[in-house]
Amino acid sequence: MFFVPLRRLAVVLACALLAVLGVAGVPAATAQENPPAPPPYTLTTIPADLTSVQNGDPLRVTIAGLPAGATATMRLCPKNLRDSLLQLNGVSPTGELLWGPDHSLLSRVRQYCAEEFSDELTGQRSIAQLANRQRSATSGNIVFDLTVPKGSSRPAYVSYDPSYTSFDKDDVYFPWADNPVVSPGPPQLRSRLYSYSCDENNPCSLALEITSADGTGSFVTWADNSRTFTPVAPGLAVKGCAGLGPSTLTASMPERFGRTTVDWNQLLCAPTGATQPANIVSETEDSALKSFDTGASDVAITGSGSALATQTVRDRQYVPVGLNATVLAATGWSPTDRNDSGTPLISQVKDSFAMTFDELAKMLSHGGVNPDADGRAGIFHDGSPFVTRNATLGKIVSVNGNEGLNAVVRAGGSDSNNGFYGVTGEAGKGSVPLTLGASLVKSAPGSWVFPDLKAVYGDLAGKSPGVITELGNLDPTGNSQHNTDAKVGQLAVRKLVDSVMVGTGALCESGCLNWVVTDLATARAYGWTPVSLPNAAGKFVAPTESSLQAASASMKEGPDGTLLPGTATDPNAYSMTFAEYLVAPVNPLIDATCKPLQGKQDQLKTFLAMTRAGGQGKLAPGLAPLTPTLLEEALARVAKIGTGTAEKACRQKEEAQNPTPPGATGGAGTGAPGLAAPATPVTPVTNNVPAATSGVPEKTAAPSPASVLAAKNLADSVRIPSFPGAGVLGALIPLLALIILATLPSATAYLTAGRPVPPWLVRALAAVGSLFSRGRGASA
C-alpha cells in the first residue's frame, strides 16, 4: 500500500517535468520568468496588418537578428490566452504538494496551444500550429511561410488547469482538480475539454517560442504572442459603400478579375459612401458573354474578345482595361536553403522555373500518370533538360532516397488517391486555356500532340489538342490520363494544391510541388510562382508588368479589334499575354419595357472613365496597366458607347434572347471560327452583396453560406425509409401485395382454363372457413 502514493507522486513529478521539458532540452536555457530585457530579434509579417486577413491568404513571418543556431516554434493561440494554470512549487515538510499559479506565458502557450488546429479552407491541420523552423544560414532569418488559418483546435485536456484537467479531485495530490468524470469507464468522459477558435469573432495570436543564444552564449527561450490576427472566410466584399442601387451595373466576369472590380468599386463609391457602381457576377467567360448578349448583364469581362462568345447579337465595344497572362505556376517547397549546421532547409519555391514550349506542351498533353515512367513525357526525370536547367527543381527529391520517385515528387501527385496528378486549374471555358492552346499550337506544334492511344484520347489520339477553350479538352474521354485535373472555381483549386502549399506530411520533407494552369493575377494572389517561357529569340522571360506590356505592343489584332493571344513577337515579351477587355454596349442601356436607363448609362460612363484613369492604378497584383497605345484605343472605344438607339437595343435584346436556330439564315453571330463549341451550361456565381442602405432597398435576400448550410442541415436530417409506413406493416403490405400480384393473374388463368380447384385448396379453404365459424360461435 505504501508504494501506491509513492508511485502517484512519481507520476505527478514526471508530468511536471514533461511540461517544462522543452526548456530543459535546450542547453543552458534560462526560464521565461527571467528573460533578457530587450528581445534581440525583430519580428515582421507580410502582410504587416493582420487585422483583416482572410483564411488561406499567404502569410510570411520573419524573425531577424538572431545568432546562429536559433530556432523557433509557432503555435496558434487565442489572443486572450487563458491564465489559470497551476504549477508545483514544492513539497511541504508534511509531505503535502504545494501548488501555486503559473502565469508564465511560455507555459500557457505550451499547455493551451498544444493541440492540432483544423483549418477550414484546406480541411487539414494548419501548418502554423506547432511549426518548427531553423535559422537560415544564407539569410540569417527564421522564416515561416504559411497560409492564414481559420478554424478551431482539437478539444483536449489541460493537465494543470483545474477546469480542464484530466486529474481526479478525489486524488490526494490534485485537490484543485475541478473537471469531474461524467461518464465512467474507458474512455472516461469529463465535463470539459479545452478548445478555441480563430475566426472573425475570436482573434488569435501567432505565438512564437524562440530559442537562441544570448550574449553570454547561453540559450534563452522567449515566448512572443505580439502578432494577433482576426481571420475571416475567403471572399470579396465591397467595403465602405451603400450596397446595390438602382444605377448599379451588373458585371459578369471570370473570378480572376474579381479583386480588381472590388477595388474599382471602392474607388468610386467608398469616398462618399454611395451605392456600388457594379455588382460582380462571377461566371465563366462564355457564360459572361452570353449574359451580356442577352441583356442579363450590362457589361462583361473577357480576355479574348468574341472568341468564346456563342452569339454576338448585341452591338458592343471591347474596351481594354488591363493586361494579364496565362501562366503555369508552381507551388510547393524545395530544399534550396541551409541552416546554420549546413543541413538542407526547405523553403517555399519562389524561383521562376525556365521551361521551353515543347516541355510545356508535353507536360500538358502526354498524360500525368506515372511521371517516373513516361507520364508528363518524362520531363521531370533526373537529368532531363528541364530538371538540369532548373537547379531548384533538381534539389527536390524523394524523401526515401528512391531516385526513381524523384520525378513523382517534382511533377506533383501527392493526392493521386483522390484523382489528382499534380496539375490543376479552373474548369470551364476561358481565356487562360485559349491563350495556352493558341500559343502551343504555334510554338510547339510537334509536341502539342496527344499520344496515339485511341482508348484514352479517342478520335484525337495522335493529333493536336489544337486551340483548346477549356482545360477539360486535354482529357477528351472518360478514360482520363490526368493531363490536368481541373476544378470548378478558385476555391476548389486552392484546396487541391494547398495540401502541398502548407508543406505538411512526410512526403514534403525533401521538397514537393504542385502545378496550376492559371492567370498571373490569380497566381500572384495565392503566392504561386509562374514559370518563365521563351520569347521569340529563345530567351526565357518571366511574366512581369514590363514583359506583358512588351507583348501587348507586338500582338496582332483580331477581326473584333482585340489582341490575339499567342501573337507576341517582341524579344522582351512574355508570350502567353492576353488583354482583359470590358465589354460594353454601343446602344443605350434599357429596362424591361425598352426605356433608356439614364442613371445606369451615366454610371457606365463614369465607370469606364475610371478604368482608364484611376482604375489603372488599382489593378490587382499581376495585372499590368495598359500601354499608352491601348489607353488611346480605350478612349476611342469608350467614345462609341451609348451612341446607338434604344430601339436598336430593344430589338437586339429580343433577338439575343430568342436566337435563330443553328443553320437558319440571319442567326446570331458566333465566336471565332473553329474555336467556339456550343456553350457549356455553367452555374453563374453572384457575389454576396449587402443590401443597399440607400437607393432602392433590396427586396430579396442573397443566398449566403449560413442560409445554404441551414438548408443542407435540413436535407441531411431527412431519412426516407425503405418501407414507408408504420413498422413491420410497412414492409408486410408490399410483400403481401407482391404475393397477390404473383398469384392472382395466374390463378385467374388457371380457373379460366377450366381446371378444377385443387382438392388440397378446397380442404384448406374449408378448414379456414371452419375456424372462422368456430371463432364467431365462440365470440357469440
Next chain:
Amino acid sequence: MSTHTEGKHAAPAAPEVVSESEVDEPPFVHFGPGWLTATVFAWLVTTVVALALVVYALGPLLQAGDQRTALAGFRGELDRAFGASQSLLGAATSAGPAEFGAPIAVLEVPKLKLRQVVVEGASSAETASGPGHIPGTSGLGQPGNAAIAGRLSGYGGPFASLDGLAAGDEIVVATTQGKSVYRVTAQVTRPFDEGADYGKTPEDRLTLVTSASWWPLASSEATVVTAALEGKPFRPTPQNGRADAQDGRTGDSGAWASLVLAFGGFVAAAAGATVLYRRWRPVSTYVITGPVLLTLASLAALALWRLFPAWA
C-alpha cells in the same frame, strides 16, 4: 408405377392414365355461358385488384426509392451550393430553369410529419416520384406564388393529410439558396381555380395543392393550402414556363402507347397462360407464365395510372 401425360385429358381415344395424386381431382369445368360470365368477371376483378395493388400497395415502395435517389441528388446540389457560397465571390444562382424531374427542394411539414423531396414539374410521372413544383410559378422560397402539387392517395399519397393543416402551421422549404419558412394562412377544399392557385400574387406565398377526392379520376375539386413566407424571399432564379400538362391534375396522354403495349401483352400472356393451364401441368405453367403476367400487369397498371390526374 404410373405416369401422367400432359394434354391427353380431352382425347377420348387414348386411355387416360393419371397419377395417384390426381385420382380424386374433380373433372374439368365444361365451357358455357356461366363459365364465360365468370371468366370475364374474374379477369375484371384481377385487373382492378392488380391496378390498385401496384399503385396503392407497391406505389409507396416505388416512390420511396425515387425519393431516396432524389434526396441523394439534392444533397449533392446542396453540397455544391454550399461550396459555391464559400467561394471567392459568394453563393451561386442557377443559370437556367431546373430540368423536369430534377430534385429542387426538401419540403417539411412538421405537423404532418411530412418530409419530401420536391421535384421540378407536376406531370403524372413526376408526382409519382414526389410532390412536384408547378412550372410557371415562382421558385420555392422566392418572390411571388410558388406552387406544389402532390398526390392524395397514389404512390404513398404524400399530401393525403393536407386537409389537416390549419392557419398558423409551419411549412419549411429548403432549396439550394437556403431555408424558407412559410406559415399557413388558409386551407380550403373547393373547385380548383388555376388563376387563383397558380397565378401571380403580390405577396410571397406557397400554395400546396392536391385532389379532394379519393376517386383517382377526379380532377376538379382540390384541397388547397396557402402559406405566407416569413422574412425576405431569396433572389429569383429562372423558372420553367407554364404548361397545361404540368398543372398537377392532368394525366399524361403520352402513356397511352405504353398502356396499349403493356396491357396488350398482358391479355396475350393471360390467354396463353389459360391455354397452357388447360394442356400442361399447372406448376410448369406457373413457372413459365407467372413472372410474365406479374411484369406485364405491373407495367400496365403503372401506364394506366399515368393517364390519371397527377394529384390522384
